Amino acid sequence: MIEPSQSSLFxxxxxxxxxxxxxxxxxxxxxxxxxxxxxxxxxxxxxxxEREQNYPTGIDMSVVNPAYPNVAIPHxxxxxxxxxxxVPIKLVKPIIFxxxxxxxxxxxxxFLFMILNNDPEGQANVLAQIMxxxxxxxxxxxxxxxxxxxxxxxxQTLAPHxxx
Amino acid sequence: MIKILxxxxxxxxxxxxxxxxxxxxxxxxGYSVQADAVxxxxxxxxxxxxxxxxxxxxxxxxxxxxxxxxxxAGPILYRMPAMAKPVFDQVEDVIKKENLK
Numbered sequence: 001m002i003e004p005s006q007s008s009l010f011x012x013x014x015x016x017x018x019x020x021x022x023x024x025x026x027x028x029x030x031x032x033x034x035x036x037x038x039x040x041x042x043x044x045x046x047x048x049x050e051r052e053q054n055y056p057t058g059i060d061m062s063v064v065n066p067a068y069p070n071v072a073i074p075h076x077x078x079x080x081x082x083x084x085x086x087v088p089i090k091l092v093k094p095i096i097f098x099x100x101x102x103x104x105x106x107x108x109x110x111f112l113f114m115i116l117n118n119d120p121e122g123q124a125n126v127l128a129q130i131m132x133x134x135x136x137x138x139x140x141x142x143x144x145x146x147x148x149x150x151x152x153x154x155x156q157t158l159a160p161h162x163x164x
Numbered sequence: 165m166i167k168i169l170x171x172x173x174x175x176x177x178x179x180x181x182x183x184x185x186x187x188x189x190x191x192x193x194g195y196s197v198q199a200d201a202v203x204x205x206x207x208x209x210x211x212x213x214x215x216x217x218x219x220x221x222x223x224x225x226x227x228x229x230x231x232x233x234x235x236x237a238g239p240i241l242y243r244m245p246a247m248a249k250p251v252f253d254q255v256e257d258v259i260k261k262e263n264l265k
Contacts, residue, residue: 054173099222102222117176127241131241
């Protein structure tokens with residue numbers, strides 16, 4: 001079980017590499033594991049999916065660096081989660097997401113930073129830390145992160161860059 | 165005091181970042197600004213009466229007409245000056261044009 005009191009933003013057990021063809025499939029795969037580990041409540045999946053439909057979370061990384069694949073930051077309201085964590089998910093096959101800041105456009109996404117946030121007023125803004133990581137990390141390090149399918153490497157690359 | 169309403173889907177991450185960025189940057193530019201962050205679905209016509217500027221994460225369809233100035237604030241979320249500056253400039257233009265204080 002994932003303890004709510006654990007302060008670190010990452011947990012090595014909450015790093016996934018998923019092979020899925022659709023958004024619905026990958027959300028389902030990950031949500032099942034998160035429920036089993038006690039990180040989210042059973043109605044997390046339904047709310048996450050509905051929110052992504054109405055308010056998409058794809059982030060166009062080409063404006064940061066054309067060499068980067070796009071990412072997404074799926075999340076939902078704090079009442080459906082039990083912890084404050086970032087769940088990194090490498091997508092073996094890119095999946096289509098709509099653009100968070102321009103919902104009518106879509107693009108393939110290769111990496112998810114699923115945000116579980118039960119404390120929106122909390123000290124350091126989780127989304128801000130993700131964006132700072134994506135815009136200030138060296139190109140070589142980021143390309144390595146996006147290429148690997150090893151959960152330990154993903155954890156080791158991300159965890160040191162974030163303040164809890 | 166200039167009042168800004170930031171909004172996003174979950175009311176958790178993006179809108180809070182927009183709120184904080186607006187307050188910080190507009191203070192730097194010499195304006196007295198207070199921003200709130202809400203979920204898009206919770207916005208009402210009555211609520212908007214309390215604000216001078218609406219800064220949603222993206223073009224947002226509400227079920228009613230918004231009669232305060234709207235500035236789409238999504239690009240701020242990148243936290244890159246080149247992306248954020250045009251948004252802050254638009255907000256400052258509104259403040260000047262409407263003579264907000």
